[in-house]
Amino acid sequence: MIKFQEVTKIFPTNSPNGYPTTALDNISFEIKPKEFVSIVGRSGAGKTTLLRLLMAEEKPTRGQVFIDGLDIHKIKPGKLPAVRRRIGAVFQDYKLLPSKTAYENVAYVMEVIGADDLEIARDVPEVIEIVGLTERTNNFPVELSGGEKQRLSIARALIHRPEVILADEPTGNLDPYNTSDIIRLLLKIHELGTTVVLSTHNKEIINKLGKRVITLENGKIIRDEEEGRFIL
Numbered sequence: 001m002i003k004f005q006e007v008t009k010i011f012p013t014n015s016p017n018g019y020p021t022t023a024l025d026n027i028s029f030e031i032k033p034k035e036f037v038s039i040v041g042r043s044g045a046g047k048t049t050l051l052r053l054l055m056a057e058e059k060p061t062r063g064q065v066f067i068d069g070l071d072i073h074k075i076k077p078g079k080l081p082a083v084r085r086r087i088g089a090v091f092q093d094y095k096l097l098p099s100k101t102a103y104e105n106v107a108y109v110m111e112v113i114g115a116d117d118l119e120i121a122r123d124v125p126e127v128i129e130i131v132g133l134t135e136r137t138n139n140f141p142v143e144l145s146g147g148e149k150q151r152l153s154i155a156r157a158l159i160h161r162p163e164v165i166l167a168d169e170p171t172g173n174l175d176p177y178n179t180s181d182i183i184r185l186l187l188k189i190h191e192l193g194t195t196v197v198l199s200t201h202n203k204e205i206i207n208k209l210g211k212r213v214i215t216l217e218n219g220k221i222i223r224d225e226e227e228g229r230f231i232l
């Protein structure tokens, strides 16, 4: 369902030295529906760039990115929101709205696309329950632990029932206990039928997962293995 075909991303000026940076260097791979794939590599290897191309937040310099055969960088801008709703995104820094409760943070993304109150009242408690946050429904982000904040951001990512969840270093700010907790949640979501693409530089997680691992180094895929290990 996801296909990168000879994708190169060059940032024209990398601020410190003014030289162009090749963030992704001619990479090709495919991800099948309902796969769980980890993208690993050191800081600067190109993980975030890869995920941003998949969310159509950056354009490739060369090559194509397909979702179900659709080149997402060639479609009309008006069709992009519909494509984006098929993808849920989760980030290291949660990106929650501080002045809204857990419930309102999730409800907000439904309001933005014009969902009515009935739909919101039906769907929000459901995703909050999936991530195990029912008791925290009316708490503000500042009242939640790091693990709970990340659960909430996963609930928000699930609200449009996406086919794919992209998680960019979702455990980067978490202690080992909360890290395992979030990984277990992503595995549960995967078992419920969602494709998961997880970027991380946490070796322990990857080596316990026993799932497909794509390893990036300097913008190139240096390994792509089923039941891969993290061996940089």
Ligand SMILES: Nc1ncnc2c1ncn2[C@@H]1O[C@H](COP(=O)(O)OP(=O)(O)O)[C@@H](O)[C@H]1O
Pocket: 011, 012, 013, 014, 015, 021, 022, 023, 041, 042, 043, 044, 045, 046, 047, 048, 049, 050
């Ligand atoms: N917006 C940008 N402008 C210039 N250079 C960038 C930009 N985004 C990323 N880069 C560069 O691209 C390379 C890959 O970055 P990134 O995809 O963020 O790596 P990772 O997520 O694996 O740490 C790095 O050298 C980074 O400095």
Ligand SMILES: [Mg+2]
Pocket: 047, 048, 049, 168, 169
């Ligand atoms: Mg990154």
